[in-house]
Structures are given as structure tokens and as C-alpha cells.
Amino acid sequence: GGLVSASQEADPVMHVGEDSREADAHVNEDGGSESKSNGEDASLLPENGLDGMSLTAERKAAMVDCLFSAQKLLESSSLAEDAASIALAHLREPRRLYRFLCVSDFDPTAAAQMLVDYAGYCANGLRPASAEAAAVILSAGLVEVIPERDLEGRAVLLVRDVRVLGELLQTHTLEEVAAAHLWLLEERVLVDDVIQECGVSIVQDLSELSFRLMLQLSQPSTLLCQLRFARFLTTAFPCKWGHLVVVDAPSSISMVWPALRSVFPTSLAESVKFLCRPESAAELHKLLGFHVLA
Structure with a gap:
């Protein structure tokens, strides 16, 4: 039965x-x-x-x-x-x-x-968006899939301009933005057999993260959404995570990172690297094997 x-x-x-x-x-x-x-x-x-x-x-x-x-x-x-x-x-x-x-x-x-x-x-609502809904949000270009693979064969996703997130949040909820990028991972990135085996690395350039956007991301409802998606991605989503690199994070990141770190598996939380320009270019090249940010 x-x-x-x-x-x-x-x-x-x-x-x-x-x-x-x-x-x-x-x-x-x-x-x-x-x-x-x-x-x-x-x-x-x-x-x-x-x-x-x-x-x-x-x-x-x-x-x-x-x-x-x-x-x-x-x-x-x-x-x-x-x-x-x-x-x-x-x-x-x-x-x-x-x-x-x-x-x-x-x-x-x-x-x-x-x-x-x-x-x-x-x-419970944490699922990839439909192809149509994802296309609208992904067209904004918040996340770029880099053609090169890192030294371990992983795909590399790059958040080049975090201001795009602020623009998206004027017309979409954070849940909708996250769901669109879940679709990107499942339907465009993880379809590659090698990437399935090797995983995905992420580089985020937060040099343009405004205090206003940081406050928005720190609101209880928005922070809860981030925590739920972070736990989902790190405990139940079928993707291996490689390098997680944050470049030029403002001091205001301390309003969000401690909470996010608490839901990451310990080994993954410890692997997150915070880099600053100008040293970040050389460090990223050492990690990935190619230049990704100036």
C-alpha cells in the first residue's frame, strides 16, 4: 500500500x-x-x-x-x-x-x-523555477557561467556585479530569484557529466554591495529565506561544492554571514574564502587556474 x-x-x-x-x-x-x-x-x-x-x-x-x-x-x-x-x-x-x-x-x-x-x-516551496520564469530573471545576468573549469574540473559561477541583485529585488522576491538560479544549476550546469562528478565553484564580487541592499538582505524574512536556501543547497541539493570565494566584502557583511555560516556544514563553512583586491587576482588564479576578476 x-x-x-x-x-x-x-x-x-x-x-x-x-x-x-x-x-x-x-x-x-x-x-x-x-x-x-x-x-x-x-x-x-x-x-x-x-x-x-x-x-x-x-x-x-x-x-x-x-x-x-x-x-x-x-x-x-x-x-x-x-x-x-x-x-x-x-x-x-x-x-x-x-x-x-x-x-x-x-x-x-x-x-x-x-x-x-x-x-x-x-x-515546501524550495524548488527550481519553471523554464519560463527562470528565463526572465536569468536574463538580468546576475550569475555568469564561466567557460573555463577550475583546476579540479569544476564549473565556475561568477557574480560579477551584485547591484543586479538589487535591481531584481525591485520586481521579484528573493525566493523567485533563488528559484531561477536553482533551475540554472539543474538544467544548464549539472547536465554535464564531468561537472556532476567534479562539482561547482562560486566566486562573488561584492565590491558594489551597497549598505541599502545589505540592510534589505538583513531583514528577518529575507534572512530566513537565505538560511532556508543555504541549508537546502548544502544538505539536500545534488551538487558538489568546491571553492566558495567572496571578493571585497564590505564590513556590513557581518550582518548576514554569521547566520549563514551557522547552517553550512562545518567543512563547507571553513572552505569559504574572503579575499580583497589587489591580492585577490593572484589568489583566484592560484585557486582556479585562470584569471576571473581584475
Whole structure:
């Protein structure tokens, strides 16, 4: 019973066969379950479901194990129906499922939990915008996807002029701006197989951050929005984060950064680098391998 069973009849990935649960696991001596990882597991994926993905047998097996783990989580959880639908939609698309495995270092259980968490966030309003809504906001050019990759093969996103954010917030909410850039990540950046494996680095030039915009971003409702998106991006969003660099942050950043830092995983918070001109050019070149800001 439950939402998953009701959806399986129309779901070729989840409904891999009447004996799928038997292939999923067998009870070990401790009463737990032990996932199989032989070639038969990998064959449970639909023949046309990998969409040209070249995977080792081990990674195919990890995808199958993740499918089963996610199914069990959905059957035993109290997720709202719309959240379960979002999770199932991702399970139907092997490339999206693969992103969660990449972020989780191919730990099927961790990937399944992240996917379910992601669905819960999306059902509560933290989801990518539609392509049409995103196009309007992205046309302002707040975030630039740099053609070059950093030294570890990551994509590099650049916020070159933070004044654009202030202009966007005159006609859009911060939630709408954030949702548009979630769409950018999911539909334009993470579609690259190498970037899925390596991740994304971000450089923000805050030299033009006005005190007025800083006050706006420090308002309780706006700050709460930033905290929610920061937690979502760092705990449930299927993206590996590399270098996070802030250039020429004004002293007023102290009004926001302590709160944001509190929701970052410790290792990620400690990796955030604050640089100042003129030294920032050389430091960025050392980190990224190319010049990105004058």
C-alpha cells in the first residue's frame, strides 16, 4: 500500500519486477538487510533508462540499490503526497538519480536519503523555477557561467556585479530569484557529466554591495529565506561544492554571514574564502587556474 505502490503501475523504473524486493536484499545473521551488487542487480534498470550514460557495473549496481533504498524510505516515511511525487519523478530519470549518487560518493543509502530530503524541501516551496520564469530573471545576468573549469574540473559561477541583485529585488522576491538560479544549476550546469562528478565553484564580487541592499538582505524574512536556501543547497541539493570565494566584502557583511555560516556544514563553512583586491587576482588564479576578476 501507500504512495509508492500506487505509483508503481505507471513507473517503469520503480516497478522493476514482481521479485524486485527479493533481489533487493536478503536477511543477514544480524537481522538486517544486505544489498546485492552482482550483475543481476544492474540488469534491473530499464534497457533505455540510462540515456547513453556509460557506467561501470559497480555504479549500475549502486543505482539499483539507491532505487530500492529510496522506495523503502518512501514507503516508511510520512512525506506529503506532493513530496513523494517529486521523489518518484526523480527516480524515473536515471540521470537525476545519478546526481545524488555523485554527491554521496556512490553510497546508495545516503543518496536515497538526500533525494527524499530534496523532495521534502521542494514540496515546501524550495524548488527550481519553471523554464519560463527562470528565463526572465536569468536574463538580468546576475550569475555568469564561466567557460573555463577550475583546476579540479569544476564549473565556475561568477557574480560579477551584485547591484543586479538589487535591481531584481525591485520586481521579484528573493525566493523567485533563488528559484531561477536553482533551475540554472539543474538544467544548464549539472547536465554535464564531468561537472556532476567534479562539482561547482562560486566566486562573488561584492565590491558594489551597497549598505541599502545589505540592510534589505538583513531583514528577518529575507534572512530566513537565505538560511532556508543555504541549508537546502548544502544538505539536500545534488551538487558538489568546491571553492566558495567572496571578493571585497564590505564590513556590513557581518550582518548576514554569521547566520549563514551557522547552517553550512562545518567543512563547507571553513572552505569559504574572503579575499580583497589587489591580492585577490593572484589568489583566484592560484585557486582556479585562470584569471576571473581584475
